[in-house]
Amino acid sequence: MAQPDILGQPGQGGPVPAGHRPGAGGARLRRRLRSLGGILLSLALTLLGLLLVTFVIGRIMPIDPVLKVVGERATQAQYDAAYQVMGLDKPIWQQFLRYMAEVLRGDFGRSISTGHAVAQDLLRVFPATLELAMLGTLIGVCVGVPLGVIAAARRGGWLDQIARVVALVGYSMPIFWLGLMGLLLFYGILGWVGGPGRQGIIHDGMVPTVTGLILVDSLMAGDWAAFRDAFSHIVLPASLLGYFSLAYISRMTRSFMLEQLSAEYVVTARVKGLSERRVIWTHAFRNILVPLITVIALSFGSLLEGSVLTEIVFSWPGIGQYITKALLAGDMNAVLGGTVVIGTCFVALNLLSDILYRLLDPRAR
Amino acid sequence: MQNRFPLRALFLASAIGVAAPLSMSAAWAETPAGTLVIAHQIDDIISLDPGQSFEFSGQDVVRNLYDRLVDFDPLDLKAGIKPSLAQGWEVSEDGKTITLTMRDGVTFHSGNPVRAEDAAWSLQRAVKLNKSPAFILNQFGFTAENVDERVSFDGNRVILQLDQPYAQSFVLNCLASEVGSVIDKETVLGHAEGEDFGNAWLSTNDAGSGPFTLAAWRPNEAVQLAAYADYWQGAPAMARVIVRHVQESSAQRLLLEQGDIDVARNLTPTDVEGITGNEAVKVTDELRGRILYMGLSQKDPLLSQPAMIEAMKYLIDYKGMEASFLKGQWKVHQNFLPEGYLGGSDENPWTYDIEKARQILGDAGITSGTVTTVVRDIREYLDVAQTLQAAMAQVGLTLEIQQMTGAQVLDAYRARQVPVFIGEWGPDYADPHTNASTFAHNPNNADDAGLSQLAWRNSWAVPEEMNQAVEAATLEGDTDKRVQMYLDIQKDYREIAPIIPMFQKIEQAAMQQNVQNWTSGGSVSSVMYRQVTKE
Numbered sequence: 001m002a003q004p005d006i007l008g009q010p011g012q013g014g015p016v017p018a019g020h021r022p023g024a025g026g027a028r029l030r031r032r033l034r035s036l037g038g039i040l041l042s043l044a045l046t047l048l049g050l051l052l053v054t055f056v057i058g059r060i061m062p063i064d065p066v067l068k069v070v071g072e073r074a075t076q077a078q079y080d081a082a083y084q085v086m087g088l089d090k091p092i093w094q095q096f097l098r099y100m101a102e103v104l105r106g107d108f109g110r111s112i113s114t115g116h117a118v119a120q121d122l123l124r125v126f127p128a129t130l131e132l133a134m135l136g137t138l139i140g141v142c143v144g145v146p147l148g149v150i151a152a153a154r155r156g157g158w159l160d161q162i163a164r165v166v167a168l169v170g171y172s173m174p175i176f177w178l179g180l181m182g183l184l185l186f187y188g189i190l191g192w193v194g195g196p197g198r199q200g201i202i203h204d205g206m207v208p209t210v211t212g213l214i215l216v217d218s219l220m221a222g223d224w225a226a227f228r229d230a231f232s233h234i235v236l237p238a239s240l241l242g243y244f245s246l247a248y249i250s251r252m253t254r255s256f257m258l259e260q261l262s263a264e265y266v267v268t269a270r271v272k273g274l275s276e277r278r279v280i281w282t283h284a285f286r287n288i289l290v291p292l293i294t295v296i297a298l299s300f301g302s303l304l305e306g307s308v309l310t311e312i313v314f315s316w317p318g319i320g321q322y323i324t325k326a327l328l329a330g331d332m333n334a335v336l337g338g339t340v341v342i343g344t345c346f347v348a349l350n351l352l353s354d355i356l357y358r359l360l361d362p363r364a365r
Numbered sequence: 366m367q368n369r370f371p372l373r374a375l376f377l378a379s380a381i382g383v384a385a386p387l388s389m390s391a392a393w394a395e396t397p398a399g400t401l402v403i404a405h406q407i408d409d410i411i412s413l414d415p416g417q418s419f420e421f422s423g424q425d426v427v428r429n430l431y432d433r434l435v436d437f438d439p440l441d442l443k444a445g446i447k448p449s450l451a452q453g454w455e456v457s458e459d460g461k462t463i464t465l466t467m468r469d470g471v472t473f474h475s476g477n478p479v480r481a482e483d484a485a486w487s488l489q490r491a492v493k494l495n496k497s498p499a500f501i502l503n504q505f506g507f508t509a510e511n512v513d514e515r516v517s518f519d520g521n522r523v524i525l526q527l528d529q530p531y532a533q534s535f536v537l538n539c540l541a542s543e544v545g546s547v548i549d550k551e552t553v554l555g556h557a558e559g560e561d562f563g564n565a566w567l568s569t570n571d572a573g574s575g576p577f578t579l580a581a582w583r584p585n586e587a588v589q590l591a592a593y594a595d596y597w598q599g600a601p602a603m604a605r606v607i608v609r610h611v612q613e614s615s616a617q618r619l620l621l622e623q624g625d626i627d628v629a630r631n632l633t634p635t636d637v638e639g640i641t642g643n644e645a646v647k648v649t650d651e652l653r654g655r656i657l658y659m660g661l662s663q664k665d666p667l668l669s670q671p672a673m674i675e676a677m678k679y680l681i682d683y684k685g686m687e688a689s690f691l692k693g694q695w696k697v698h699q700n701f702l703p704e705g706y707l708g709g710s711d712e713n714p715w716t717y718d719i720e721k722a723r724q725i726l727g728d729a730g731i732t733s734g735t736v737t738t739v740v741r742d743i744r745e746y747l748d749v750a751q752t753l754q755a756a757m758a759q760v761g762l763t764l765e766i767q768q769m770t771g772a773q774v775l776d777a778y779r780a781r782q783v784p785v786f787i788g789e790w791g792p793d794y795a796d797p798h799t800n801a802s803t804f805a806h807n808p809n810n811a812d813d814a815g816l817s818q819l820a821w822r823n824s825w826a827v828p829e830e831m832n833q834a835v836e837a838a839t840l841e842g843d844t845d846k847r848v849q850m851y852l853d854i855q856k857d858y859r860e861i862a863p864i865i866p867m868f869q870k871i872e873q874a875a876m877q878q879n880v881q882n883w884t885s886g887g888s889v890s891s892v893m894y895r896q897v898t899k900e
Contacts, residue, residue: 063772068411071419071497072775073793076815078495114584115412115568124583180615188619195625196616201402201607205581205589315611317586325408325585328770 043347050343051103051336055096058332065330069112099336108340109333113326118337121322126341127212128198129318132238132310133303139242140249141296147246148253152261153280163250170247175240179313182236194233196315203229237314241307245299252295256288289360297353304345395624399604401880401897404611404620405630408585412568415487415546417496421791421891422608424543426588428891429606431546431573434465434484434523435537437795439884439893442705446537446795450479450547450574451523454537460530460842467521471597473549473574481518487548488516488525490562498544501794504839505531505539532847534707535839538796543891548572576601576895585610590894601895621646621875627899628876628883634692637873648875650693654703654888655870656800657695657749660786660823661863667736668784672729674863678715679722680756681867690748691868698869700855701804705888707844708797708851714859723760735763738785741774746787749867753787781812781824789870790819795889797851798839804866805858806835825863 067074070082087095102109108118151163186193194200198214203226207218215234218226260266261284269279308320319338326334396402407422418427436449448454451465471479492502492512506528507515515526527536539545549572556566563572571579576598577590590606609626611617617629618636622643632640632648640646661668661677668674683697700710726732738753740746747768754764764785769777777783792799807820807827820827834854841847872885882896 062776063770064776067772067775067779073419073500073817074497075500075817078497078499079815081495110565111584113411115410116584121584124586180613183616183619188623191623195620195623196611196613197609201396201400201625204587204607312612313616315609315613315616317583317610321585328772330772 039351043344046347047340047343050339051100052096054336054339055099055332056092058327058330058335059092059095061330063328063330065112065332068329068331103336103340108337111326111331111334111337113329113331113334118333121334122319122337122341123212125317125319125322128316129304129311129320131213131215132234132241132316132318133300135234135238136241136303137245137296137300139239140245140299143242144246144249145253145292148250149257149280149285151250151254152257153276155258160254163254167247167251170243174309175244175307176309176313178243179237179240179310182240183313186236192232193236194229196313198230198233198316199226200229200233237310237316240310241303245303248299249292249295253288253292256291257284260284260287286360290357293353293356293360297349301346301349305342396627397605398899399602401603401606401628401894401899402626403606403608403628403630404617404626405608406612407588407608407610408612410582410584410588412564413571413579413582414496414564414567415543415548415573416491416494416498416562417564417568418543419497419793424891425608425886426579426582426590427543427546428886429575429577429590429894430571430579431543431548431575432471432479433542433545433547434540435545436541437890437893439896440882442884442887442889445707446534446541450484456533460533461527463525463527463533463536465523465525467523468597469521471574472595473552474571474578474593475549475552477549477551479547479549479574481521481523483550484523484547485516485518486550487546489513490548490553491544492516494562494564496564498542498793501539501542501544504798505529505536529840530842531839532841532844534844534847535796535798538707539794541890542794544794546573549574577606580605596895598895602898603894606894618875621877624877627880628874630872630874630885632873632875634690634694637693637875640875645878646875647878648873649883651872651874651885652696652703652705652888653870653872653885654705654792656698656701656703656790656866657745657868657870658701658788658790658819658864658866659749659753660783660788660819661865662781662784662786663824663826663863664781665736665784667731667734668863670729670731671861672725672731674861676722676725676731676760678865679718679725680753680760681715681865682717682752682756683713683715683867685717686749686752687868691745693873694871695745695868696871697867699859699866701800701858701864701866702797702851702855703792703800703869703888706792706795706797706800708848708855709888710852710855712855712859717756719756719759722756726760726762733761733763735765736784737765737767738787739767739769739774739777739783740787741771742768743771749787778822779817781822783822786823792888798835801835801838801851801854804864805831805854805862808832819864823864828861831857 066079066082066086066088069086070078083089087098110116111118111121114121147163151160154160183196187195207214207221207223207226210217210220214230215227218230266279266284269283305320308324310316311318311321319341323335323338326338405422409420410423410426411420412418413423413426413430415427415431418424432450434449434451435446438444438447450468450471452468454463454465456463467479467481467484473479488502489512491499492507493509495509505525517524525536552572553563553567557563558565569582576593576596578593580589580591582588587610588608592601592604594600611620614631614633614636617631618640620626621629622640637648641648659677659681661674663669687695687697697713698704699713699715702709704711738750740750750764750766754766757764774783778786790800790803803818804820805827807816807818807825809816810821810824810826814821831854834850838847838850838854841850874883874885876883879900881898881900885892
């Protein structure tokens, strides 16, 4: 098949890069190792930078973490004692070094707003957010991508108009309001879904925690009733988040597709008499996969940060609420721990999309 | 064009999206019998250690996990202090020694017997731990150094040696607060780390003898309690109590109306009104101890003028606010002691009277001026500030409103930098001294005194006679006389004080009709579950 070249997918038949030549195995291994080292170094630097910035912001913020510990009625003596115990009397750089030393030992410290170890808190709140974000992104992709493709293929048609309205509403509707209305309709009036919270009372705490993702844990325990219950609770907030990511993904898909559909290779393909379906899905769509993955990864990443308002409306004990609350209390251990988790996720997502690029786009190999 | 496939795929996808939730219709539910499910804002809990816990929701939990030497009867809060783990007590002739005799046959959740040694150790521990609530016990002259001698035990008796002949009611009221909880010494010492007296462990665990044991606490999510079958006053009717953190009033209301919870504790006036037509639920009003007040900083040249202080009391639209945005949640109350407290007064002499305020100000030559209020980002406070702003504008005064987060406001308030403060005060323990000592007592008005009293924070140099009267009231052994002393102090206070009590909290708990004997703890205590039943 000579088509790929004509259709703008160069590389497969072109000259092979030097490092990929057979016989250059040692060089390739070295390159791989160097790139792995580079990845780890960039991860470490990113996290260090993130931590440093977060730490400094936390310390210059006009919120007094000591008050959260000792309470409003504390005497000056109690206050001073707590101030020293927390190490706040030392210069900022010393505090930061002390914190980093503890983090390297795997100790994220104790949260002053929950009284629990930060690592323990994160193990509880992050899976809650992860579960929601994964399902939300799944909905966003499964609906948003086809919608965007069709909107582009039938530009100006009724489906395109609908897609436009759907996206516009998704961008502009306050999630808080939409969440409450959704609860009122689907939970309050129709009774189709579970109410606020991750689980119903009967199932609460009944499934042993393995991954922290209740859907997965209940399946692993073979508890179908708990699975159904958890699903009925997650479906509404996930659909809501899915709707928002759908709005973004479908708009981006549409504009990527429009760009491709006006390219010469599409004209050529059509002239050759290929079916429209093949032109769109086999040729044009394959070419937007790389930018599309970036869009999806970004949208997934933003859901992982936790949608604070959605979490509040649905009493969803996720990482967004956790960090926000901690920040308002000046609880820097919790904020920094959460930052590390989210930072790592972003770096990992970047890495994942890098790998996917290489798989999908021969030029990137 | 023949791109049928994507269209079909899309329809299929949306069909699944709609059908999935449809297939698992969950109609009106009911919570399991024997389980009490409560929706409440519980994200303030930072510790469940009785020696540390000082947040509203934390105390709600501690009260049910532990017993105290003396306690309130949940079904009769007005009766005041009753025997609990101590079956009786005696006061020495000089009034400085109190001997409490322990009840026999009571066991902790661990199975260990409750001994006088545990009770004495619990009090010593709280003093030495020196966390927020320690001052409640330190008032009796205990310090980390002397508490081992001053609080002791002998056989089944606990002996407290006080530095002054304090009123018996004062001491017992303090012992009934959460910091007076009796802790299982052996269990806690088994989990001690360094010099922490087991604080880290006890913050997330329970070592009490109370009607409930701690099944789980997931911060910002839920607290689960399980009935203690061997409770000495009989196992509670509710085998499980689940308190879920639900931030939003509208979400709490939905859960209640759907039957997924039994009690909703944070409904806004709008939502309470919304459910009044619903036959399945009822709303109970309970007067709580919190006071919504306005503090006028005496550092401010304008606010420190007596005429200004007096005029401000007439510029507050008490009835108007009570009838509108505070409806059902706050009632007019112009005294620093809440109703329900020993010595509480229900005299409310001030009314909203612009003319009178204008006349008072005019007589003092005040015709204009600007002051600032720093308000927490809580809707009610902001509404109060705006109402006040409108009233002040009518007499030529300008009120500038600054909004901040709770932590920022508290920071500024502690630094005595808030000209007009609008906020709440919740009593720390069940004795009138808790509020008298903060509203009407300020032994040192210097900037560097670093006190926590509201009088100090508002830079109010309390007259010496009032300081002395507040101190004397803690020593009056005759309870009737003591009550009269507090009434007198409040009368004088109303005349001159720049810290103006305006409203007292009403807690509206909405619940299913079958929930009986609910109490949030009234004005003197925290919530109690052991007497609650579901029919």
